Amino acid sequence: MTIDLHAETRPTGVDAAVAAARRVIDALVRAGDISGADMADVADRLNAVADDLEDTAPPLDERLVDMWRGDGNTRHDPVTGPENPIAPPLRYEAVDTRTIEATTTLGLPHQGPPSSVHGGVSALLLDHTLGVANGWAGTSGMTAELTLRYHRLTPLFEPITVAARQVSVDGRKIRTTGEITANGEPCVTAEGLFIATYPPRPR
Numbered sequence: 001m002t003i004d005l006h007a008e009t010r011p012t013g014v015d016a017a018v019a020a021a022r023r024v025i026d027a028l029v030r031a032g033d034i035s036g037a038d039m040a041d042v043a044d045r046l047n048a049v050a051d052d053l054e055d056t057a058p059p060l061d062e063r064l065v066d067m068w069r070g071d072g073n074t075r076h077d078p079v080t081g082p083e084n085p086i087a088p089p090l091r092y093e094a095v096d097t098r099t100i101e102a103t104t105t106l107g108l109p110h111q112g113p114p115s116s117v118h119g120g121v122s123a124l125l126l127d128h129t130l131g132v133a134n135g136w137a138g139t140s141g142m143t144a145e146l147t148l149r150y151h152r153l154t155p156l157f158e159p160i161t162v163a164a165r166q167v168s169v170d171g172r173k174i175r176t177t178g179e180i181t182a183n184g185e186p187c188v189t190a191e192g193l194f195i196a197t198y199p200p201r202p203r
């Protein structure tokens with residue numbers, strides 16, 4: 001059985017607040033301390049928002065059960081989740097029955113080398129995309145090994161494509177490959193070993 005490749009982003013509710021939070025994160029990294037903004041006032045206003053959210057949040061165990069209901073992690077994961085402000089977010093499309101891809105453009109919050117994507121961010125995107133490709137192909141598991149090769153800098157500010165393909169399933173061992181490309185050139189390639197299992201959902 002395969003999985004839904006992406007959760008729909010809703011125009012209201014937490015999805016709308018998360019989209020605003022992504023703007024704030026991007027704008028803060030862009031501004032730094034050389035902008036004209038009154039950062040003390042910005043901090044006060046952001047802390048007021050956080051106070052309000054914390055005061056009204058459900059108990060953690062209740063939220064965990066809620067997160068893992070239904071579609072599972074596609075609404076809140078840190079790569080595609082419309083409920084997660086640290087997700088770029090990627091939006092996967094099927095290429096074939098074992099292969100998925102998503103195109104996105106990253107900005108300053110994900111910077112490593114100058115004007116380039118942080119290597120750990122590339123690893124995050126690839127780990128998750130390989131994992132979802134496994135779900136899409138019908139046998140998913142947990143990452144046991146992830147080997148990356150960084151061929152060239154991965155650019156910020158222009159479209160990059162993250163793709164993954166399930167290559168084989170041998171008992172519980174799932175082998176999956178992936179890559180990040182820019183302008184058709186490979187920037188990062190990945191080979192993953194996943195073990196077919198999944199931890200129980202919070203109930």
Ligand SMILES: CCCCCCCCCCCC(=O)SCCNC(=O)CCNC(=O)[C@H](O)C(C)(C)COP(=O)(O)OP(=O)(O)OC[C@H]1O[C@@H](n2cnc3c(N)ncnc32)[C@H](O)[C@@H]1OP(=O)(O)O
Nearest residue numbers: 003127128131132135140142143144145172173193195197
């Ligand atoms: C619907 C959903 C949608 C899904 C969409 C979701 C996408 C999310 C994707 C995110 C993926 C992640 O980040 S997952 C999070 C990062 N990964 C983790 O935290 C995993 C932590 N590690 C573990 O929990 C465990 O080590 C496991 C589950 C990987 C394996 O433990 P286990 O289940 O007890 O299995 P075990 O008996 O040890 O091993 C089974 C076989 O695999 C081999 N094996 C195990 N680990 C390795 C290894 N690192 N390198 C080589 N081989 C290994 C063993 O030798 C054995 O071979 P043999 O003797 O049978 O020959």
